Amino acid sequence: MRHRSIALNPADVQVRIRGGIRPGDVRRARETVAALSRLAHEPVLAARVTLAAAPGRLEERTAEAVLDVQGRLIRARAAAASTRAAVHLLGDRLRERLLETTRDWENLRKRRRPAA
Template sequence: MTRTAHGALTAEDVQVLTHGRVPRSAVERAQEKVAALTRHCGEPVLFTRVRLGVVSDPALEHPATAQAVLDVNGRLVRAHAEGRTVHHAIALLTDRLRVRLDRVARDWEHTRDRRYRQLGRLAPAAGGGEPAAG
């Protein structure tokens, strides 16, 4: 496990809201899975909220939903998934959330530098010259 300078979240730190007949085991599973993902973030996770829902409509192919919102050091990271069961939706949600957290960690510095260069707030790269107009 990667150690970070910030405190890791526990399962109790993950807020879970439910709608419909969501079993307690699904709530606990969502808390554990999301807390485990936050332990591997390079930045502190300030807030987490998961919404789990089940619609009792037999006509729906995927009646269970799972949504997550994480505040990763001021940036909101969101994911949504639907499944046949709540546990299936949670599994899909954690996979999607892992991809988004990896993307945020990998692209944040590059994206930030590019935006500042476009605004002319960052010194030009080695070699001198003016920032590109545009």
């Protein structure tokens, strides 16, 4: 039986900021990661996002997320010209990682299923 995932609220997503990051980008990052937490195959215990603006390089912004899915860390990272674009790419990559992890977990369960 598949575990029922527990989606996070945006307020549950911890955000670290390095450099000049707008509050709207912080809110968008929280909402994106919280929404994607529903894809996890097990409860998401914690989520952390780091948004950074490279010092002296306004054209490079990075977004990184780490989700603790029942003790397994799922990571994704993206860089773009704007924080908004970096968060969007981060969401795409995090979605891929979560779906890959779910498929891997389901395949592992099928291999371990006891013979009837």
